Amino acid sequence: MSVMEKEPILEVNHLKQYFPLKKESLFSPKQTVKAVDDISFKLYPGETLSIVGESGCGKSTTGRSILRLDEPTEGEVLFNGASMTSLSKKELREMRGDIQVIFQDPYASLNPRQTIRKMLQEAMTIQNVMPKKQMEARMLELMSLVGLRPEYLERYPHEFSGGQRQRIGIARALCVNPKVIICDEAVSALDVSIQAQIINLLKRMQRDLDLTFLFISHDLSVVRHISDRVIVMYLGSIVEIADKDSLFDRPSHPYTRALLSAIPSTDEQQKKTRIILKGDVPSPINPPTGCRFHTRCPFATDLCKTDVPELRALTPTHKVACHYAETLLSSPPV
Amino acid sequence: MFLFIVKRLVQIVPVILGVTLVVFLIMQMVPGDPAAILAGEGASQETIEQYREDLGLNRPVLQQYVSYVGNVFQGDLGNSLKNKQPVLDEIMLRLPITMELAFYSILITIVLGLGAGIISAVKPYSIRDVSVMVIALLGISLPSFWLGLLLMYVFSVKLHWLPVAGWDGPLNIILPAVTLGLGGAAIVARMTRSSMLDVIGQDYIRTARAKGLKEHFVIYKHALRNALIPVITVVGLQFGSLLGGTVLIESVFAINGLGRMIVDAIRTRDLPMVQGGVLVASLVFVFVNLLVDVLYRAVNKRIDLN
Amino acid sequence: MEPEVVLQVKNLKTYFTTSKGTAKAVDGVDFTLHKGETLGIVGESGCGKSMTSLSLLRLIPSPPGKIVDGEILLNNKDIVTMKEDELRKVRGNQISMIFQEPMTSLNPIIPVGEQIAETVRLHQRLSRKAAWQKAVDLLELVGLPSPEKRAKQEPFQLSGGMRQRVMIAMALACTPEVLIADEPTTALDVTIQAQILELMKDLQKQIGMSIIFITHDLGVVSEVCDQVAVMYAGQVVEHRSARDLFNSPLHPYTQGLLASLPKIHENQEELQTIEGAVPSPYDYPAGCRFADRCQHARAICRAEAPVLEAVGGTESKVRCFMYTEKWETAAEEEEVLCP
Numbered sequence: 005m006s007v008m009e010k011e012p013i014l015e016v017n018h019l020k021q022y023f024p025l026k027k028e029s030l031f032s033p034k035q036t037v038k039a040v041d042d043i044s045f046k047l048y049p050g051e052t053l054s055i056v057g058e059s060g061c062g063k064s065t066t067g068r069s070i071l072r073l074d075e076p077t078e079g080e081v082l083f084n085g086a087s088m089t090s091l092s093k094k095e096l097r098e099m100r101g102d103i104q105v106i107f108q109d110p111y112a113s114l115n116p117r118q119t120i121r122k123m124l125q126e127a128m129t130i131q132n133v134m135p136k137k138q139m140e141a142r143m144l145e146l147m148s149l150v151g152l153r154p155e156y157l158e159r160y161p162h163e164f165s166g167g168q169r170q171r172i173g174i175a176r177a178l179c180v181n182p183k184v185i186i187c188d189e190a191v192s193a194l195d196v197s198i199q200a201q202i203i204n205l206l207k208r209m210q211r212d213l214d215l216t217f218l219f220i221s222h223d224l225s226v227v228r229h230i231s232d233r234v235i236v237m238y239l240g241s242i243v244e245i246a247d248k249d250s251l252f253d254r255p256s257h258p259y260t261r262a263l264l265s266a267i268p269s270t271d272e273q274q275k276k277t278r279i280i281l282k283g284d285v286p287s288p289i290n291p292p293t294g295c296r297f298h299t300r301c302p303f304a305t306d307l308c309k310t311d312v313p314e315l316r317a318l319t320p321t322h323k324v325a326c327h328y329a330e331t332l333l334s335s336p337p338v
Numbered sequence: 339m340f341l342f343i344v345k346r347l348v349q350i351v352p353v354i355l356g357v358t359l360v361v362f363l364i365m366q367m368v369p370g371d372p373a374a375i376l377a378g379e380g381a382s383q384e385t386i387e388q389y390r391e392d393l394g395l396n397r398p399v400l401q402q403y404v405s406y407v408g409n410v411f412q413g414d415l416g417n418s419l420k421n422k423q424p425v426l427d428e429i430m431l432r433l434p435i436t437m438e439l440a441f442y443s444i445l446i447t448i449v450l451g452l453g454a455g456i457i458s459a460v461k462p463y464s465i466r467d468v469s470v471m472v473i474a475l476l477g478i479s480l481p482s483f484w485l486g487l488l489l490m491y492v493f494s495v496k497l498h499w500l501p502v503a504g505w506d507g508p509l510n511i512i513l514p515a516v517t518l519g520l521g522g523a524a525i526v527a528r529m530t531r532s533s534m535l536d537v538i539g540q541d542y543i544r545t546a547r548a549k550g551l552k553e554h555f556v557i558y559k560h561a562l563r564n565a566l567i568p569v570i571t572v573v574g575l576q577f578g579s580l581l582g583g584t585v586l587i588e589s590v591f592a593i594n595g596l597g598r599m600i601v602d603a604i605r606t607r608d609l610p611m612v613q614g615g616v617l618v619a620s621l622v623f624v625f626v627n628l629l630v631d632v633l634y635r636a637v638n639k640r641i642d643l644n
Numbered sequence: 645m646e647p648e649v650v651l652q653v654k655n656l657k658t659y660f661t662t663s664k665g666t667a668k669a670v671d672g673v674d675f676t677l678h679k680g681e682t683l684g685i686v687g688e689s690g691c692g693k694s695m696t697s698l699s700l701l702r703l704i705p706s707p708p709g710k711i712v713d714g715e716i717l718l719n720n721k722d723i724v725t726m727k728e729d730e731l732r733k734v735r736g737n738q739i740s741m742i743f744q745e746p747m748t749s750l751n752p753i754i755p756v757g758e759q760i761a762e763t764v765r766l767h768q769r770l771s772r773k774a775a776w777q778k779a780v781d782l783l784e785l786v787g788l789p790s791p792e793k794r795a796k797q798e799p800f801q802l803s804g805g806m807r808q809r810v811m812i813a814m815a816l817a818c819t820p821e822v823l824i825a826d827e828p829t830t831a832l833d834v835t836i837q838a839q840i841l842e843l844m845k846d847l848q849k850q851i852g853m854s855i856i857f858i859t860h861d862l863g864v865v866s867e868v869c870d871q872v873a874v875m876y877a878g879q880v881v882e883h884r885s886a887r888d889l890f891n892s893p894l895h896p897y898t899q900g901l902l903a904s905l906p907k908i909h910e911n912q913e914e915l916q917t918i919e920g921a922v923p924s925p926y927d928y929p930a931g932c933r934f935a936d937r938c939q940h941a942r943a944i945c946r947a948e949a950p951v952l953e954a955v956g957g958t959e960s961k962v963r964c965f966m967y968t969e970k971w972e973t974a975a976e977e978e979e980v981l982c983p
């Protein structure tokens with residue numbers, strides 16, 4: 005793969021994010037939520053790397069830790085080769101300009117008492133991207149880029165529809181000339197027809213502005229469409245990471261397989277090969293021993309209950325954390 | 339739950355310390371010399387000094403405080419400056435009266451408040467709702483002593499239905515209890531209404547209706563119990579302001595309760611009496627709040643977990 | 645032989661009167677539900693799916709909502725004009741509902757077993773004990789592990805998937821003829837969603853009820869539904885068998901919707917989109933409500949409102965002029981009007 009020959013723009017090493025839980029009473033043991041438990045990956049310039057997984061598996065927490073919105077418990081994040089954990093306040097602020105976020109609920113993240121113009125101006129002033137005089141032109145350019153009319157600058161967030169608000173969120177992220185954009189469920193709340201518009205918009209931006217995306221989503225169809233590579237998370241750790249085609253064509257972790265087969269689809273073929281997992285997702289407070297997936301895995305053996313599988317490379321672009329990945333790969337789907 | 343109660347009981351100790359300290363300091367700062375007041379008008383300087391000596395008022399303030407607190411923890415609230423009787427005895431005489439008054443008042447607060455709140459919430463924005471809420475608003479804004487005088491004028495002086503003042507029979511309780519409870523009832527009514535409206539809009543109420551339950555089952559079994567959770571806290575707080583209110587109301591209706599005792603004691607600079615009274619009143623308040631917290635937890639098991 | 649009709653909705657209109665005007669949330673909905681069939685209702689957010697389903701049991705929040713017109717015939721009895729006590733016998737007994745949010749649709753302070761037993765006692769002459777036992781049995785039926793223990797727990801002690809199982813158990817308590825499921829899996833994870841969908845299909849086979857399945861997920865529809873009604877702006881625009889709909893959508897809106905789905909099994913460069921936005925329910929256009937976004941629209945589409953009609957002697961119904969005789973003559977008109 006050509007992208008991977010470049011230097012990574014963002015590198016995450018052994019990142020851990022534990023949240024202490026409030027004690028129930030004086031004598032109860034101290035508990036922690038292991039929201040993200042030792043994950044490492046690299047993000048290369050110009051690519052879209054997606055993170056998928058079920059609710060609560062730590063996708064958003066990963067994004068927040070990278071931005072240091074939550075201070076990571078352990079591990080480091082390198083941006084352009086420099087450690088972000090040791091940044092000064094000022095450097096951190098500059099870095100936040102380089103890495104932008106788009107959230108799921110565009111309404112909750114927009115100040116209801118600010119016009120769009122005010123909001124964009126403020127963001128640009130804080131990041132000090134350009135002299136005041138040029139801002140006007142830049143705002144108009146942004147608005148047309150995301151497909152909104154220039155007069156919408158004077159409006160307030162509540163005057164927009166969900167899809168339009170998401171476009172505003174994108175405009176705000178873009179106005180400070182970021183290099184990396186973290187999209188946390190950026191299209192999940194939207195209807196299909198609007199979702200398609202936003203996805204196309206994101207892809208066009210990436211092409212035109214040479215952006216790098218970390219795309220967090222639970223919707224695998226969208227992920228397939230937008231990504232170059234995909235990370236699959238389960239209970240705070242990475243179970244599989246691969247380039248898109250090999251992940252979707254040769255899913256090697258049993259969880260990835262179940263996840264892919266569980267997607268309802270309009271395709272007749274898909275319906276016949278469904279794997280229904282038993283039970284609920286376990287709690288990240290007391291994750292299962294050994295392989296975290298063993299409580300729901302149809303292939304689990306005694307080894308899986310005791311030994312934690314390493315994330316190891318099957319091919320240079322495909323890593324998986326399962327003791328039996330090779331045998332599973334050669335066996336037909338259940 | 340047990341642990342929770344123990345923890346809360348332990349927390350009472352600093353509360354006692356705090357209350358005594360504050361009262362002590364305030365009484366030190368107010369003008370007027372207790373020794374001089376006791377000695378009576380025209381008493382000679384020597385007599386006053388003599389009194390001061392006897393009462394231990396010539397010691398340093400800190401020393402006075404420490405010895406007082408030490409005694410409190412042994413159950414000794416000191417003696418009244420005026421009649422030299424133990425303060426505790428006097429309080430034990432007065433407390434039941436005030437508690438009785440408080441009990442009936444809070445009863446009125448709860449019954450009237452909940453009733454009015456529910457009536458309003460079941461048909462929001464109806465004439466019934468609007469009139470109940472206007473009355474509640476009036477109830478909150480009227481000062482209670484004024485309301486007391488008004489009620490007294492109408493029901494006792496003009497209509498002769500109820501006795502004017504005193505504390506000799508059940509009829510005597512009505513006016514002061516109503517006066518004291520009405521303001522709280524208004525607050526509880528507003529709280530109940532908004533809490534009920536909030537709950538009635540919830541999805542699980544729709545679920546209850548979709549089952550085919552009768553409307554009054556929906557309201558009383560599914561909505562009310564959930565709506566009561568925040569109301570419990572308000573009732574607890576209301577009890578505090580109600581205790582404060584007894585000071586005024588007991589004076590207005592000439593009831594010899596704890597509130598009136600404190601007022602009298604302040605007037606005569608009877609320091610131990612004031613301290614003892616305020617301390618006991620605070621303790622009652624703290625215990626009632628503990629009770630409310632326990633109740634709250636019993637109704638709402640969720641907070642035990644998170 | 646045609647299976648018998650259980651529920652028939654004719655020209656249903658549910659309006660909301662607010663200070664901003666009248667929102668025509670449901671504006672002339674028609675559909676038919678046969679015995680043992682699963683009917684999917686799909687459409688974009690705000691098109692009136694939930695309000696249609698709530699109208700079926702007269703659960704519309706009122707004020708501001710009101711059913712202003714139409715008939716809802718359950719075994720030929722009209723629910724719209726039914727008396728309150730008669731209606732209560734239908735609710736939870738002949739027609740029951742499952743809602744989207746399993747987190748908030750159960751009473752937080754009542755044990756789940758009691759919430760089910762309550763429904764049982766309401767519609768069947770059973771003792772407290774027998775009703776409780778039935779609740780436990782139902783929880784077992786929906787696959788909740790250790791049902792005796794779970795029945796005594798309150799909703800906050802259960803996960804989202806478990807709560808949705810409880811909701812299903814509650815809905816099935818009186819073996820209803822019709823089960824209305826309003827986005828029952830939208831709030832759940834994919835693997836849990838697959839469990840719940842499987843469960844619903846199983847139970848339907850066992851009990852033989854009809855299901856109205858409301859969702860905006862076309863994948864889910866194709867998994868579970870026999871028939872599909874596509875809604876747009878308060879109306880049904882296409883009503884056909886699921887297979888036909890996915891193979892050859894007729895209405896331009898359905899076509900656009902299917903085309904804009906990202907496909908999991910192929911790589912696409914660009915997704916197709918439907919440009920423009922849904923019209924406001926306060927102010928629908930006079931003609932076809934989709935005309936502003938439709939590539940095929942002609943003058944007649946803006947002038948006249950199309951009706952939901954069977955296409956050329958088939959079972960399929962569609963609300964679009966393209967499939968009527970008027971279309972050919974309309975073509976000429978447009979060339980005159982818009983050069």
Ligand SMILES: Nc1ncnc2c1ncn2[C@@H]1O[C@H](COP(=O)(O)OP(=O)(O)OP(=O)(O)O)[C@@H](O)[C@H]1O
Pocket residue numbers: 023024037038039057058059060061062063064065066222288
């Ligand atoms: N501030 C916090 N304090 C305690 N626990 C937290 C905190 N933030 C997140 N968690 C827990 O960490 C875990 C991971 O949460 P996270 O939001 O990253 O999940 P997610 O994968 O983004 O899920 P979703 O798909 O629902 O958004 C969850 O179990 C969550 O409850």
Ligand SMILES: Nc1ncnc2c1ncn2[C@@H]1O[C@H](COP(=O)(O)OP(=O)(O)OP(=O)(O)O)[C@@H](O)[C@H]1O
Pocket residue numbers: 660662667668669670687688689690691692693694695696705708709860925
């Ligand atoms: N209380 C209300 N007051 C005014 N309008 C309302 C009210 N409730 C619903 N509506 C209107 O009814 C329309 C239909 O709402 P409905 O909830 O049926 O949509 P839906 O198709 O279920 O959407 P979703 O997929 O988002 O659940 C909406 O456009 C909304 O504006």
Ligand code: SF4
Pocket residue numbers: 895896897932933934935936938939940941942945950963964965966
């Ligand atoms: S009636 Fe006209 S505008 Fe409406 S969908 Fe059909 S072709 Fe398009």
Ligand SMILES: [Mg+2]
Pocket residue numbers: 063064065189
């Ligand atoms: Mg998240």
Ligand SMILES: [Mg+2]
Pocket residue numbers: 693694695
């Ligand atoms: Mg809905």
